[in-house]
Amino acid sequence: DEESTQSQTDVLIIGAGPSGLTAAYWMARYGVNARIIDKRDTKVFLGHADGLRPRTLELFDSMGFQHRVIQEGCISTEANIWVPGPQGDIIRQAQIDICRVDESPFLNTCLNQGRIERFILDSIREHSDLDVERSVIADSLEYDEELSNDPNSYPITVKVRVLGEDDSNQPCGHGSEAASNIVNRSNLLPDDLADLAPRKKPQKTQVETIKAKYLIGCDGAHSWTRKQLNIPVEGSNTDHIWGVIDVIPLSDFPDIRRVSVVNNAAGTILVIPRERGLVRFYVPVQTCEAGATDRFDRSKITRELICSRMQAILAPFTFDFKECSWWTVYQVGQRIAAKSTKDNRIFLAGDAVHTHSPKMGLGMNMSMQDGFNVGWKIALAVAGTLKPEILETYASERHPLAEMLLDFDRHWSPMFNDRKPEVADTKSSEIALVAAKFEDFADGWKVFYPASRLVWKAEDNAGFSCARHMIPGERVRPVKLRNQADGGTLWTTRVLESDGPFRILILAGDIRNPMQKQRLGTLARVSAGQSGSSISPLSRYLEIPGRFKSPVDVLTIHASPWKEVELFDFPEILRPFDSVKGWAYDKIWCDDACMFDRYCDGTAYEKWGVDRVLGALVVVRPDQYIGWVGELGDVEELTQYLDGILVKKSPTNGVHSAL
């Protein structure tokens, strides 16, 4: 007994976990006609992923809610390794610093996935009417390959079911969690309570046929979308079963509030301190028969069993708890999908592409970064502003990282599985060595995005010499800058907001130097299209409808002392006037030391490898990665770069360039 309807949308996202929500963030920012569905009837509230890497926090800062994580989360600054001692006890073998203050203002931080989902959902609501449609399950997928080359076509047809009251045996709600995980209201923060009440379900099942231009399958490790596309996965379950438990511990173990690996003959556990007095423990509970690929019988594993394993491994220290907020049991699987797109119309992101051991604390981070990478590209393509060919870069940029992730896991997971305890006097622990080997990748400092139309890597390396540490395909290394108008300071992660446009960074150098001021004036005239040149990157490309007149924005960062120049020393096009908002005070920034903020130390140019007098030009993509680097006057090559990505205004698309 069903009701059936039909509809169209530009983008359909299946799955509202971390990857789906991050992709949806971009739909909200660009004002794209999109929908996001999830078969669960509520968001995640407790447990699940909890480790946030510094790079993810940099992205959160650019999305506007990093401060909420810092307020609620628990930072980890070091990792401790415990091994058996000479007296049958356990001793601390190593204390390893895991924060790199020279790399990022943010530290490894733990906060449960449910709160991260809360922050992204709030941001989506702040910028649009887009909302997750819950208790909606994707049921069938048809794809018309013949339409794939026409960007305005709707080659994708997905039939979805809005689960009704008679669908009581559907896998929604908390079906995937352990039976004990019934959410207790007292464990929730007030802003999550409204989401706790399951929505009113229709009496009859409703079926809807949705036609879409693009589909993003963010539907997790057992991805339905991936199965519909017959994309094979490589890899398998490992033999090891782990318990995960979030409790308020009652223990005299000295490092109970510090990240620790405790490694003794009874097994290896991982200790992760969390928000609100909670600590998460990863505990080995069982080993399947070697090579077993079937899922294990989880009913045999109880909270009490996990607790007794903990007590054995932590002995002679004590361990117990009264309050448990969440627990589950899992079998580690290491799998990667053979590919992550079908014709660049259907994409897979997050766990749908890669799964591995949660003990690396990377799945949610990588999944959100997948959603972040694919989301802006699809949204801009739908807006008609981005050339559809650019969508190829999702797979070329993210798939190699999925492979790297699995490689890391293959090295990392065995550290926790039935291994002989490390000897107490070993100077350098094996775990520390593996962590160090993959640190740049895991923390997100290096992403290794290869050369493409989006990542301009000049063969002769020209450009690199004027900004030696601004590498196309890498992130902008965060620095703190001073606003020229009000003197306040901000990290570049916030200055370069993830709000939509590409950003040309004019690193103007020292404009007290008359020659340099003249160069800046020439650059400004060229940018405005006033110098007889036909190049004006600011008015050349199609707008983002309803959001931005141009998909390209400009920020100026100069290296003169803050007190020795004025906002009005800069050409007007760099700080344009709006009849309602006045001058654009947020467009001119200064790299100078600031007496009230020691992080704003006037070393941005040095960290970026840029000459303080001559400056440089840099293009930052909407997702905060560097796309192109050149000299201050190099507008022609910069425009070539943007021409390869963005759709120009022309009589054929109904818009004449301002030139």
Ligand code: FAD
């Ligand atoms: P998911 O979070 O799995 O979301 C997929 C969504 O799709 C679900 O909400 C599901 O209901 C929906 N869906 C599926 N099929 C359909 C369908 N047919 N129709 C409609 N909706 C559908 N990662 C870290 O980075 N750090 C950590 O510390 C960490 N710890 C972890 C600890 C544990 C115990 C576990 C289990 C995982 C941990 N992870 C961690 C991994 C992390 O949880 C995942 O990598 C992350 O949730 C993946 O996000 P996703 O959006 O790709 O998929």
